[in-house]
Amino acid sequence: MNNKEKADEYFSKNKSKIKDSDRPVYHFTPDIGWMNDPNGFSYFNGEYHLFYQYNPYDIKWGPMHWGHAKTRDFVNWDRLPVALAPDDEIKGQCFSGTAITDNDKHILVYTVHSNDKEEQTVEIGDGVNYKAVSDKPVIGIDKLPKGFGGVDFRDPKIWKEDNVYYCIASAKNDRGFGSILLFESKDLLEWKYVGILFENDGKYGKMWECPDFFKLGNKYVLVISVMGMQARKRKYFNGHQVIYFVGTYDKSSYKFIPNGRGKTFDFGFDFYAPQSLYADGRTLSVAWLHDWSNDLTLDDAKWCGQTTFPRELRLEGNDIHQMPAGELESHYKNKYHTSFILNRNKEYIDNDLNSRAARFDFDIENIDADKLTLFLVANDEYNSFIKINMKKKTLKFSRRFSGLCKDAIDERKINIDICDGQLSLSVLVDRFSIEIFVNKGKEVLTSRIYTPLDANEIRFLADGKLKIDVSKNEIE
Structure with a gap:
């Protein structure tokens, strides 16, 4: 029995130990164990495929496999056998990577991590079973240019253009900064280094991971x-x-030229390693709804890690706007709409808005208030709140009173646009997460929560008058 078969056997024997009520309603999670980065987000044979960094044996990071699932609507998922397992075909753990469809082939490229050395390899499959194209990595450390070593060389992103395969990967240079290296191949076996697509000038952290590169x-x-x-x-x-970064790509020099500074993709506490795909005339993106720095997982949990609900990306000037993928609408039920005037210092509660699995859309029109607070997933003891300062044009999100039992970052404030006293918010609430989309997704904040499920109210409080229009769509 190889390691993929062992992982599948363990999964089959233990998955029933977790009740559906202990999971999110519409955010993807592993059936059991740990997941981190989404991998291989792709469209193959009419279905969306999602692979992910997976340790089936524990709720903590461990020997990295690739879990695998597919869907047509991003809510109902078919769990497939483990796609990759450590030490099966190539010695080492199966770190992050991406996938593309090439006619009838589903091509995976990923990092093999062995003895603190990282190299890239390729597997080809039919949507369930995958086979390595070589018994050793195809982009080895021997392909690296001067100034780069085999430590921190990972997370390949593959695409095909004009019958040539291209692959970028993150690599740490001898100054300790991340660079994005570009390679090309005509057959997936023989790869050639062609240049540095883009590199860190020291203004954006240190090491870079999980690069994504696409046209929008x-x-x-x-x-x-x-x-x-x-x-x-x-x-x-x-x-x-x-x-x-948004910019241009000079294909003759293999250089990406940004139009300006880098911008924050998501301002929340729990958003990392996003992957995109282009299908059906739109660009979608999904990310790990988690964070390496804050271990909030409950001690008795049997799964750990989830993804954001996939988002549709669009470009407005040099800004990415993102909103939930339209597939969610087919799962709406119990639709409810209301409008009201919020009066000064008078808390407003409408029990018809109660839910722990819903999309809420708020259109807010200020009359004479300075501050507005929306208490989400609330009762008399718990809440996560959005506080808007109408004059300073700021939004603060707080999960301080959401039921956290561990010390963690719990508040963040951002600048937002409020034009003529008006703004819009769309909020995805699930059992263990909140995703906030400001002004049709110009800014987004994503957060885990571990709030008791009977905290399901929305409460409104302001220091002046506002008109609020609310739509609720519960999700099943």
Whole structure:
């Protein structure tokens, strides 16, 4: 029995130990064990495939496999056999990577991590079973240019253009900064280094991970998961975070030229390692709804890790706007709509808004208030709140009173646009997460929560008058 078969056997014997009520309603999780980065997000044979960094044996990071699932609607998932397991075909753990469809072939490229050395390999499959194209990595450390070693060389992103395969990977240079290296191949076996697509000038953390590179509209986007970022005003925050650059791609020199500074992809506490795909005329993105720095998992949990609900990306100037993928709408039930005037210092509660699995859309029109607070997943003891300062044009999100039992980052404030006293919020609430989309997704904040499920109210409080229009769509 190889390691894939052992993982599948363990999964089959233990998955029933977790009740559906102990999981999110519409956010993807592993059936059991640990997951981190989404991998191989792709469209193959009419279905969306999602692979993910997976340790079936524990709720903590461990020997890295690739879990595998597929879906047509991002809510109902078919669990497939483990796609990759450590030490099966090539010695080493199966770290992150990506996938593409090439006619009838589903191509995976990923990092093999062995003895603190990282190299890239390729497997080809039919949507369930995959086979390595070589018994050793195809982009080895011997392909690296001067100034780069085999430590921190990972997370390949593959695409095909004009009958040539291209692959970027993150690599740490001899100054300790991340660079994005570009390779090309005509057959997936023989790869050639062609240049540095883009490199860290020291302004964006240290090591870079999980690069994503794609065309959006008529521009190119480079997305980086940054390690060791330092906060600057409200544009960036400390630690792990995701930055994107918008610009042009000079194919003759293999260089990405950004139009300006990098921008924060998601301002929340729990968003990392996003992957994109283009299908059906739209660009989708999904990320790990978690964070390396804050271990909030309950001690008696049997699973750990979830993904954001996939988002549709669009470009407005040089800004990415993101909103939940439209597939969610087919799962709406118990629709409810209301409008009201919120009066000064009078808390407003409408029990018809109660839910722990729903999308809420708020259209807010200020009359004479300075501050508005929305208490989500609330009761008399618990809440996570959004506080909006209408004059200063800021939004603060707090999960301080959400039931956290561990010390963690719990509040973040960002700048937002409020035009003529108006703004919109869309909020995805699930049993263990909140995703906030400001002004049709110009800014987004994502957070885990571990709040008792009977905390299901929304409460409103302001220091003046506002008109609020609310739509609720419960999700099943």
